[in-house]
Amino acid sequence: MTETLVPQAAEAGPAPAKRxxxxxxxxxxxxxxxERMADVLRPLGYATTEAVEDADFVILNTCHIREKAAEKVYSELGKMRELKDAKDGAMTIAVAxxxxQAEGEEIMRRQPAVDLVVGPQAYHQLPELLTRTARARGERIGADFAPVDKFDALPATRGTTGPTAFLTVQEGCDKFCTFCVVPYTRGAEWSRPLAAVLDEARALADRGVREVTLLGQNVNAYDGERADGKKATLAELAYALAEIPGLDRIRYTTSHPNDMSDDLIAAHGDLDALMPYLHLPVQSGSDRILRLMNRKHGRQKYFDLIERIRAARPDMAMxxxxxxxxxxxxxxxxxxTLDLVRQVNxxxxxxFMYSPRPGTPAAGMGAQVAPEVSKDRLHRLQALLLEQQVAFNAAQAGRTLNVLFEKKGRHGRQAIGRSPYLQSVHVDDADHLIGKIVPVHIVSGQQNSLTGKLIAPVPSPRDLGVSVLGA
Known part of the structure; x- marks a missing residue:
């Protein structure tokens, strides 16, 4: 699980009334x-802040995949309650x-400081909810699943800044793995229409986005409606996105092996824009455990997929x-499982260690594994995976990789970008290249990043004697 703050857009003019x-x-x-919640609330005068103590409205956007994730939310709500009390109640708190979705009534009961609860398919209703909450606390919205209503209601303009962006194209899950709550919290699989996705992608490209990551619980099950009423595949979407001027890189996550279609595999061989890095979860290397998980595929099918994918794109990283x-x-x-990891590399x-989620079939299964056994296995698995990751990063030394620079680094004129394999790349004297894709000589590979240098110095505005606003 990760915790992130919404990226902050630059603001101009007087300070807004609401944070x-x-x-x-x-x-x-x-x-x-x-990001889209911030877009919905921006017309109401809300601008984002990184300082929670300055906020008029606090939203905790939560994850229910793991038990500790939910408990972290309740712990955070305790801190928010103290802050709200210190401000004499002058703060609205929402859980999204x-x-x-799964524990809305329990949240309202357990933490009285929460003013409203909104599920993942209903956050477009936040402006209306805020108005109603001002009159009466305690509304819970989002028990139904209508993603088409949500996307239709979202603002056309996004506040996204920077050269990369996420783009949701598919939601929900029909797989019903026995360990997973997603089908119960996100609903059935549903795909956005092809034209809607392309419109949002063009708007992002117009704002300087060079790379999009297509998102979905089972993103390669995408089957958005085309203009002729037929269904488009994720491969068709990728081909269409690759035609958008300025949009040079395409990624997608998360995939299911059963939805890795022939045309999508072929697209990886055809499209330079489709990055050679694929997240394809398998969960276990044991056929017996895969059956208990209701994954509906075995290890050999997974091996066969990997072989076909690498045949289409030999430089594919998994x-x-x-x-x-x-x-x-x-x-x-x-x-x-260890054997599968060694073979795939x-x-x-x-x-992760298995975490029982209430209401899932696996939570009621017998033969629960002792925590100390699970912890030992996790350590052994992670040691092997780390060994492979370090070796992969080290193998990049001496190569030339195209790097999309995203932000300034911590030291001098250093800039940080991403390789085609999603590795973080640190390069000195490159802060003038943010938003550009530049060939970089990789000097070394570390555990979590690469170090590179520019092959030929690219002159900055300062080098050319051009005045730089704010310099």
């Missing part, structure tokens, strides 16, 4: 949702996202998700 603080837990889809300690997992099952991966 908005959003804290985001969990996946990239929540980051996108938080998947915990709000990422994955793993759960250890699933109910009934034996040491032999775990060894099968991941560039990066996420791994």
């Amino acid at each position: 908005l603080f959003i804290k985001t837990y969990g996946c990239q889809m929540n980051v996108y949702d938080s 996202g998947c915990v709000a 990422s994955g998700d793993f759960i250890v300690g699933f109910p009934g997992e034996t040491e032999r099952d775990f060894e099968d 991941y560039a990066s991966a996420f791994s």
Whole structure:
């Protein structure tokens, strides 16, 4: 689980009357949702702040995937209550996202400081909710699933700044893995119409976005409606996005092996814009555990997919998700997972101890694995995954990679960008290249990043004797 603050856009003119603080837990889809909540509230005079003590309106955008994630929210709400009391109640507190969807009534009961609760398909109603909450506390919205209403109601203009952006194209899940709450908190699979996605992507490109990451709980199950009423695949969407001027890079996450279609695999070989980095979760390397998880695929199908993907795109780097300690997992099952990891050879991966979620089938299964056993397995798995990640990063030394520079670094004129493989790349004397894609010689690879240098110095405005506003 990650926690992020909504990226702050530059503001001009007098300070706004109202300040908005959003804290985001969990996946990239929540980051996108938080950005869109800020967009919805901007016409009401709310501008974002990174200082929660200055906020008039606080939103915790929550994740329900893991037990500790939910408990972190309740802990944070305790701090928010103290801050609200210190301001004599002059602060509105909302809980949004998947915990709000699953535990809305419990949140209102457990933490009286919360003014409203809104599910992930209803945050477009925040302006209306704020008006009603001013009269009566305690509204809960979002028990139904109508994402089409949400996207239709969102502002056309986004406050996104910078050269990269998330773009939600698909929501919900029909897979019903036995460990997962997503089908219950996000609803059934639903895809945005092709034209709507392309319109938003063009608007992002017009704002200087060079790379989009397409988001969905099962993003490669995308089947948005085309103008002719037929369904478009994710591959068709990728081809269309690659035609948008200025949009040079396309990524997507998170994928399911059962939705990795032939045309999508072929697109990876055809489209330079489709980055050679694929997050394809498998969760376990044991066929027996995969059946208990209701994954509807086995390890051999996963191996076959990897082989076909790498045949289409030989430089493809793989990422994955793993759960250890699933109910009934034996040491032999775990060894099968280690074997799968060794055969695939991941560039990066996420791994977790199984966490029972109320209402899911796995929570009621027998043979729950002892925590100390799960912890030991997690440490062993993470050691192997880290070894592979370090080796992959080190192997980039001596290569030339195109880097999209995103932001300034901590030292001097250093800038930080992303490689095609999503690695963070640190380069000196490159702060004038933010928003540009530039070939970089990779000097070394570390555990979590690469160090590079410009192949040929690119002159900055200062070098050319041009005055720089604010310099």
